[in-house]
Amino acid sequence: MSGVGGYGGARVLVTGGLGFIGSTLAIELVRSGAQVIVLDALIPQHGGQLYNVAPVRDRITVELADMRDAQALSRCVRGVDFVFHLAGQVSHGDSMRDPHLDLAVNCVSTMNLVESCRQHNPSARLLYTSTRQVYGKPRSLPVTEAHPTLPIDVNGINKLAAEYYHLLYDRTYGLRSVVLRLTNTYGPRQHIQSDRQGFIGILIRRALRGEALQLFGTGEQVRDFNYVDDVVAAILRAAQTPECYGQVWNLGAPRHHSLLEFAALLSELCNVSYTTVPFPDDRRIIDIGDYYGDYSAFARATGWHPRIDLPQGLASTIASYREHKDHYWA
Amino acid sequence: MSGVGGYGGARVLVTGGLGFIGSTLAIELVRSGAQVIVLDALIPQHGGQLYNVAPVRDRITVELADMRDAQALSRCVRGVDFVFHLAGQVSHGDSMRDPHLDLAVNCVSTMNLVESCRQHNPSARLLYTSTRQVYGKPRSLPVTEAHPTLPIDVNGINKLAAEYYHLLYDRTYGLRSVVLRLTNTYGPRQHIQSDRQGFIGILIRRALRGEALQLFGTGEQVRDFNYVDDVVAAILRAAQTPECYGQVWNLGAPRHHSLLEFAALLSELCNVSYTTVPFPDDRRIIDIGDYYGDYSAFARATGWHPRIDLPQGLASTIASYREHKDHYWA
Numbered sequence: 001m002s003g004v005g006g007y008g009g010a011r012v013l014v015t016g017g018l019g020f021i022g023s024t025l026a027i028e029l030v031r032s033g034a035q036v037i038v039l040d041a042l043i044p045q046h047g048g049q050l051y052n053v054a055p056v057r058d059r060i061t062v063e064l065a066d067m068r069d070a071q072a073l074s075r076c077v078r079g080v081d082f083v084f085h086l087a088g089q090v091s092h093g094d095s096m097r098d099p100h101l102d103l104a105v106n107c108v109s110t111m112n113l114v115e116s117c118r119q120h121n122p123s124a125r126l127l128y129t130s131t132r133q134v135y136g137k138p139r140s141l142p143v144t145e146a147h148p149t150l151p152i153d154v155n156g157i158n159k160l161a162a163e164y165y166h167l168l169y170d171r172t173y174g175l176r177s178v179v180l181r182l183t184n185t186y187g188p189r190q191h192i193q194s195d196r197q198g199f200i201g202i203l204i205r206r207a208l209r210g211e212a213l214q215l216f217g218t219g220e221q222v223r224d225f226n227y228v229d230d231v232v233a234a235i236l237r238a239a240q241t242p243e244c245y246g247q248v249w250n251l252g253a254p255r256h257h258s259l260l261e262f263a264a265l266l267s268e269l270c271n272v273s274y275t276t277v278p279f280p281d282d283r284r285i286i287d288i289g290d291y292y293g294d295y296s297a298f299a300r301a302t303g304w305h306p307r308i309d310l311p312q313g314l315a316s317t318i319a320s321y322r323e324h325k326d327h328y329w330a
Numbered sequence: 331m332s333g334v335g336g337y338g339g340a341r342v343l344v345t346g347g348l349g350f351i352g353s354t355l356a357i358e359l360v361r362s363g364a365q366v367i368v369l370d371a372l373i374p375q376h377g378g379q380l381y382n383v384a385p386v387r388d389r390i391t392v393e394l395a396d397m398r399d400a401q402a403l404s405r406c407v408r409g410v411d412f413v414f415h416l417a418g419q420v421s422h423g424d425s426m427r428d429p430h431l432d433l434a435v436n437c438v439s440t441m442n443l444v445e446s447c448r449q450h451n452p453s454a455r456l457l458y459t460s461t462r463q464v465y466g467k468p469r470s471l472p473v474t475e476a477h478p479t480l481p482i483d484v485n486g487i488n489k490l491a492a493e494y495y496h497l498l499y500d501r502t503y504g505l506r507s508v509v510l511r512l513t514n515t516y517g518p519r520q521h522i523q524s525d526r527q528g529f530i531g532i533l534i535r536r537a538l539r540g541e542a543l544q545l546f547g548t549g550e551q552v553r554d555f556n557y558v559d560d561v562v563a564a565i566l567r568a569a570q571t572p573e574c575y576g577q578v579w580n581l582g583a584p585r586h587h588s589l590l591e592f593a594a595l596l597s598e599l600c601n602v603s604y605t606t607v608p609f610p611d612d613r614r615i616i617d618i619g620d621y622y623g624d625y626s627a628f629a630r631a632t633g634w635h636p637r638i639d640l641p642q643g644l645a646s647t648i649a650s651y652r653e654h655k656d657h658y659w660a
Contacts (some may be wrong), residue, residue, distance in 0.1 A: 152498065172482070
């Protein structure tokens with residue numbers, strides 16, 4: 001990653017900073033010369049772990065606190081220049097099994113954050129990582145930001161409400177907030193031990209363990225994939241682009257791939273077979289079919305383009321997980 | 331009100347049933363022969379009062395409980411045929427001053443309700459009264475259900491999330507849910523003692539007291555007004571129209587009126603003057619400008635049409651408040 005300037009000396013807070021994308025962001029920020037506070041509740045199963053920030057552990061402040069606790073939050077937001085809000089529950093399936101937890105972690109926590117910024121640090125710039133899940137089943141492809149939102153799981157609803165809080169506080173109180181709608185992000189440090197973070201983590205774990213890969217449905221569903229370093233680059237650019245404030249922006253990739261193509265790449269890297277199986281009921285009802293997003297507006301506004309294609313990114317990912325096996329999939 | 335059949339012998343739950351629209355609905359349901367349970371937390375300032383159901387007090391069950399309490403809710407939903415979910419915080423201004431309460435009362439309570447129905451009574455039919463506030467400032471008029479949603483206050487965001495919960499549980503779990511987006515409802519039993527329920531209540535109270543009316547801005551903003559009996563008729567029809575399930579529907583009126591016209595009617599009824607004043611800051615930021623909705627889809631689906639125009643409805647409203655002065659504006 002390169003070309004990101006302007007964070008030297010900046011004071012930044014990364015919520016969910018021990019998670020997959022949050023830790024990768026925190027590490028990059030430290031390399032850019034920022035003073036980084038990482039806030040994480042380490043909620044079991046949400047995927048964060050201290051090991052994720054091992055490369056910069058002695059250069060960041062780690063605040064173990066739950067954002068549902070407004071007091072802890074207000075301590076963290078005071079005096080920072082940027083708040084990158086990545087904390088949250090991301091499992092679609094879990095959001096259906098425990099909708100109350102999803103509501104608390106995604107809505108209540110986000111409300112606490114924007115309120116805390118309004119009260120204690122209204123000049124901070126906020127960036128929220130949302131999800132393409134807010135669109136539901138696409139009516140047309142590629143999906144632009146103007147596509148209607150009809151979430152098909154509890155997580156999508158709560159993430160959408162959290163987006164709206166950011167936009168509202170930007171418009172109403174002058175907090176500068178950007179919302180990015182991420183698509184399928186993959187790469188090192190993702191939580192792949194359990195099945196909670198979607199098919200990418202499941203397939204990668206099985207491939208690493210030499211197990212056959214199973215794809216739900218025909219396997220012909222297409223997705224756009226972003227390597228985590230590209231997502232971090234997008235986050236860093238968006239937060240420094242005034243044109244981005246008060247808006248939602250899609251990320252995406254120049255090429256989309258079917259799940260079969262994804263599995264074929266993994267299969268080659270790890271020498272495993274793959275096959276398709278019928279959708280289990282609880283997956284089928286929250287499946288969105290084909291998806292790929294139009295990120296051209298964001299590219300125009302920020303100059304961001306993904307640099308790492310899927311074959312390259314998956315190779316790096318597998319190499320990294322092999323090197324750090326004990327912490328991710330042993 | 332007439333022409334509503336099919337509730338004779340039905341067991342129904344009305345949440346927020348001591349409030350303005352809820353109590354009017356409960357009374358009409360009793361008249362239709364339904365067995366009515368009214369659930370209300372009587373949260374101070376939310377506008378409910380026992381006197382609202384005085385005409386049917388001895389023929390309904392009143393359950394004083396808070397929907398944030400999932401246990402109380404599960405007791406109430408068991409065995410009912412219909413759930414009319416009208417409970418909630420409706421003040422736009424209050425939602426900005428206490429966003430956490432609004433979130434709890436509108437999102438958490440609604441989540442409790444749909445979860446409770448899924449677990450204890452999945453064959454119940456649900457109807458949720460949402461608001462045109464979810465659209466934000468209209469981009470085009472009249473506003474159809476396909477208009478983008480960009481709420482401009484916390485209340486609009488939380489009501490929108492609550493809508494989505496209903497639609498999700500309909501699509502995913504087979505609960506049959508209808509969402510109505512109400513516009514400006516007026517009539518007897520509205521909470522007009524405080525300023526919390528919008529300009530209608532404020533103007534009516536002032537007119538009744540013989541005080542001059544003040545309109546914010548130019549007074550030329552237009553709105554569509556529904557008399558409460560028409561809204562109750564819409565609710566009763568919608569819940570019995572299978573075509574309505576799983577969808578959102580606008581209410582509305584065949585004519586729209588400027589606030590100046592509204593004030594002129596009140597002025598004539600109560601012999602008071604009216605004038606315009608600049609918007610206070612906290613009102614201006616959540617003002618939506620002109621609004622009127624397209625309710626033709628709902629009219630086609632259900633045959634519903636508003637029967638009472640504004641002059642007629644306002645006259646009835648003022649007469650009713652004069653008769654029940656002690657309970658509403660003394």
